[in-house]
Amino acid sequence: MMDQLFQTVKDSLQELVASGVKLIPAILMALVILFLTRYAAQFVQKIVEQVSSKTIRSQSLQLLVSKVSHIGVWTGGVLFACIITFPGLSLGDIIATLGLTSVAIGFAFQDIFKNFLAGILLLVQEPFQINDQVIIGEYEGTVEQIDIRTTQIRNYQGERILIPNANVFTSAVQVRTAFASRRTDLAVGVDYNTPLRQASQLLERTISQVEGVLESPEIEIDLVSFGDSSIDFLVRYWTRPQQKIVRRVQTRAIVAIKEAFDRADINIPYPIRTLYFYNQDQYNDYIPSANSDNRSEDGVRL
Numbered sequence: 319m320m321d322q323l324f325q326t327v328k329d330s331l332q333e334l335v336a337s338g339v340k341l342i343p344a345i346l347m348a349l350v351i352l353f354l355t356r357y358a359a360q361f362v363q364k365i366v367e368q369v370s371s372k373t374i375r376s377q378s379l380q381l382l383v384s385k386v387s388h389i390g391v392w393t394g395g396v397l398f399a400c401i402i403t404f405p406g407l408s409l410g411d412i413i414a415t416l417g418l419t420s421v422a423i424g425f426a427f428q429d430i431f432k433n434f435l436a437g438i439l440l441l442v443q444e445p446f447q448i449n450d451q452v453i454i455g456e457y458e459g460t461v462e463q464i465d466i467r468t469t470q471i472r473n474y475q476g477e478r479i480l481i482p483n484a485n486v487f488t489s490a491v492q493v494r495t496a497f498a499s500r501r502t503d504l505a506v507g508v509d510y511n512t513p514l515r516q517a518s519q520l521l522e523r524t525i526s527q528v529e530g531v532l533e534s535p536e537i538e539i540d541l542v543s544f545g546d547s548s549i550d551f552l553v554r555y556w557t558r559p560q561q562k563i564v565r566r567v568q569t570r571a572i573v574a575i576k577e578a579f580d581r582a583d584i585n586i587p588y589p590i591r592t593l594y595f596y597n598q599d600q601y602n603d604y605i606p607s608a609n610s611d612n613r614s615e616d617g618v619r620l
Contacts, residue, residue, distance in 0.1 A: 348399035355395025363388040381448070381464060382441035429484075433467045436483035440464055446493045451561055453492040454481055474561060499532055500559035502568055506575060507548030509587040514541065514549065517584055524578040525555050530567035532556045547587045 366387040370380040441464055446452050450461050452471065459473035468480040494500065508517050518539045525537050538554040553575075557567045579586060 344403045348403040351395060351399040351402060355392060355399075358395065359388050359391040362391050379441065379444070382438065385466060429482075430467065433483040436487035437464060437466050437469075440469070440483060440487060445491060446496070450496070451494045451559070453494065454486055455489050457481060494561065495559040497559060499535065499556045500564060501535075501554055501556050502564060502571075504553040504555070504568065504571060504575075505542075506551045506553055507545055507586055508551065508579075509548055509585045512549070512584050516582075518551070520578055520582055520584070521551060521553055521575065524574050525553055525571055528555075528567060528570045528574050530557050530563060530570065532558070547589050 363384050367380065367384050370383045374380050374383065446461055448461055448463065451459065452461055454469075454471070457471060457473065457479050459471040459479060461469065462472050462478070463470040464483070466483075468482055469486045471479050471481065473479060506521065508514075518541070521539050522537055525531055526533075531537070532555075535556050537556075540552045540554070541549065542552045543550045553571070555567075555571070557564050576586070
């Protein structure tokens with residue numbers, strides 16, 4: 319009985335080793351196919367990038383086509399390697415197997431799939447493009463790349479920020495370079511003795527001469543409030559939308575307004591507080607005066 323058991327185990331091991339030896343050429347061939355697939359995917363992606371750069375204007379769509387071609391080549395290479403390794407495995411069997419395991423894979427990689435689909439939608443819908451300056455949640459910067467999983471932006475401090483595509487897709491996105499011009503609102507206060515019409519004309523004339531301020535849309539000078547120590551103007555002017563340009567033009571505008579007001583003897587007042595002093599010996603909120611100390615005949619205060 320024991321001899322028969324050992325013989326069965328021996329035969330099983332021999333069959334297993336024989337099957338493994340038979341699979342060695344197929345496995346080696348599959349490895350060669352995967353190795354070649356890597357270079358084929360890079361080559362195809364490079365060709366697609368060159369063609370798409372000449373035929374597609376949108377950088378986002380160029381990136382999408384490039385990534386789809388890269389993934390497509392890899393998918394074909396892996397399927398071909400599986401068929402070579404397991405000759406009895408047909409494409410229908412592979413699809414059936416993927417169908418049976420899709421639910422488990424979906425739960426295990428739901429975040430990856432969610433970000434992948436969000437990245438595809440971002441590239442197709444194109445709410446913003448590469449090199450646009452955006453605000454996404456608490457992050458602000460320039461879009462550098464939209465990957466399959468993340469959107470990369472470079473903030474103005476020179477730091478790279480990776481935001482999951484699903485968060486980008488479901489968040490409010492402020493695209494600061496979506497249009498050719500962008501408005502800046504600059505608050506200016508003058509004291510109450512200032513001729514307002516003269517100050518308004520001076521502000522408009524000064525801002526129109528600042529380098530970087532666009533002629534169209536036109537400049538607007540509005541009076542917005544009576545402040546504690548000043549009458550407040552709001553100067554609205556337009557520049558090109560890039561943050562660097564907006565910041566530099568605003569600096570020039572502030573310097574120009576200060577110099578123009580100095581020449582015109584117009585004061586930009588400091589905050590003013592008025593203080594009143596009195597003799598506290600004569601006024602005490604806690605000790606009543608003699609005149610207010612009214613008592614009844616029995617000595618009880620009324």
